[in-house]
Amino acid sequence: MTVEEERFTAAFKTFETQVAETTQCWLAASTMNEVAKRDPGTLEALNRAPTFWITVRVGLEYQAIISAGKIFGNRKANPHNIDSFFQVLRECYAAVFAPTALEARKRRGSANADEWLSDYMKNIYVPTIDDVNALHASMQPHRKTYETQWAQIRNQHVAHTDVIDPSARWEMFQKTRIPDFENLIDHLNQLQSAIWQLYHNGIRPELVPANYTLEALVAKPIRELRESRNDEHIIAETRRCMALLTQGVASVSIGV
Numbered sequence: 001m002t003v004e005e006e007r008f009t010a011a012f013k014t015f016e017t018q019v020a021e022t023t024q025c026w027l028a029a030s031t032m033n034e035v036a037k038r039d040p041g042t043l044e045a046l047n048r049a050p051t052f053w054i055t056v057r058v059g060l061e062y063q064a065i066i067s068a069g070k071i072f073g074n075r076k077a078n079p080h081n082i083d084s085f086f087q088v089l090r091e092c093y094a095a096v097f098a099p100t101a102l103e104a105r106k107r108r109g110s111a112n113a114d115e116w117l118s119d120y121m122k123n124i125y126v127p128t129i130d131d132v133n134a135l136h137a138s139m140q141p142h143r144k145t146y147e148t149q150w151a152q153i154r155n156q157h158v159a160h161t162d163v164i165d166p167s168a169r170w171e172m173f174q175k176t177r178i179p180d181f182e183n184l185i186d187h188l189n190q191l192q193s194a195i196w197q198l199y200h201n202g203i204r205p206e207l208v209p210a211n212y213t214l215e216a217l218v219a220k221p222i223r224e225l226r227e228s229r230n231d232e233h234i235i236a237e238t239r240r241c242m243a244l245l246t247q248g249v250a251s252v253s254i255g256v
Contacts, residue, residue, distance in 0.1 A: 002095055002096075002101070004091075004092035004095035004096055005092070005095065005096050005101065006114070007088050007092050008088060008089065008092045008093075008096045008199075011080075011084070011085050011088040011089070012085070012138060012195065012196075012199070014080050014085070015082075015085045015192065016192055016196075017088070018070050018071050018080075019053075019071070019188045019189060019192045019230065020184060020230050021063070021064075021067040022064050022067040022068050022071065022188065023064075023185050023188070023189060023230040023234065024060065024230060024232055024233075024234040025060045025061070025063040025064035025067060026060070026064035026181070026182070026185060027214065027231055027234050027235055027238070028060050028234050028237075028238045029058075029060040029061045029064070029236070030056045030182075030214055031057075031218060031235050031238040031239060031242075032046075032053070032056075032057055032238060032242065033057070034214060034215060034218045035238070035242045036242075038218065038219075039242075041246045041249075041250060042120075042242050042243075042245070042246045044246075045242075045245045045246045045250075046245075046251055047246075047250035048230060051153070062158045065150055065153060065154050065158055066145055066154060066158060066159060067098075068150060068154075068181075068184065069146070069150075069151065069154045069159070071146075071188065072143045072146040072147065072151075073140075073146075073151070073154075074226070078242065082136075082139055082143070082159065086132065086135075086136045086167060089132055089195075090129065090132055093127060093129070093132055094254075096199070097126060097127050097198060097199070097202075098104075098126070099121060099124060099126060099202075102121070102124060102199075102202050103117060103121055104134070105199075106120070121202075123202075124201075124202030124203075125202055125203060125204035126202075127204075127205065131205060135191060135194070135205060135207075137209060138191070139187070139188070139191065141178075142183070142187050143185040143189070145180045145181065145183070145184050146184065147153070148175065149175050149177060149180060149181070150176060150177045150181065152172050152175075153172055153173065153176070156172070157169065157172070180213070185208065185231070186209060186210050187209075187229055189210075189230055189231060190207040190208060190210075191207065193231075194206060194207055210231070213229075214235070215254070216253065217231070217232060217235045218235065218239065222236045222239055222240065
């Protein structure tokens with residue numbers, strides 16, 4: 001592995017971890033709420049220890065806000081933010097995504113590469129600096145979402161305890177829009193997936209929005225949710241946990 005590839009994989013791993021943490025914390029809390037709305041048995045189970053579950057939900061939401069800050073916060077306070085990642089990408093993309101580099105990765109992962117790799121390499125996409133710049137630019141609306149709606153909450157309420165007048169705190173939270181934050185999360189996952197596919201498979205990076213809602217995924221059979229996706233995986237895990245909790249409370253209620 002070249003020096004450029006080592007730098008890229010380290011930076012990309014950090015970015016993947018940040019995206020997973022933001023996604024999983026936020027959607028675990030949201031799924032708890034949605035399942036409780038849909039299932040009276042789950043709501044009853046949560047209400048057996050409401051303070052605990054409120055603490056869990058709020059803690060998850062706050063951690064998601066902190067994790068988003070690691071990605072979109074200013075670089076001085078967050079040295080491994082999105083700008084840091086794209087700096088590494090700009091400096092290393094030519095070497096990392098060169099056809100010879102992809103071919104070497106494919107050979108390392110296949111015992112019979114000689115049988116198929118030549119044809120495969122005819123259809124790969126080699127990115128340009130314009131592709132890198134376009135991917136970076138696509139994050140700017142979501143950075144604005146973080147900066148205008150969530151950064152103040154992160155800085156003055158979640159990560160630190162500033163003395164704020166109750167009316168000012170209320171106004172601070174009134175600026176937030178949950179759909180905007182969920183769009184931010186969706187876009188982060190799109191970006192992560194696009195870069196992963198480009199690195200491992202030579203597929204042209206395309207950002208494709210999710211064509212579903214949280215409500216739709218909570219209604220979907222768990223077996224149909226994909227383990228490979230951060231969002232669907234945590235929704236499935238949270239639903240399993242809520243089902244076990246509900247079953248356990250029902251068992252206690254009937255004396256089993």
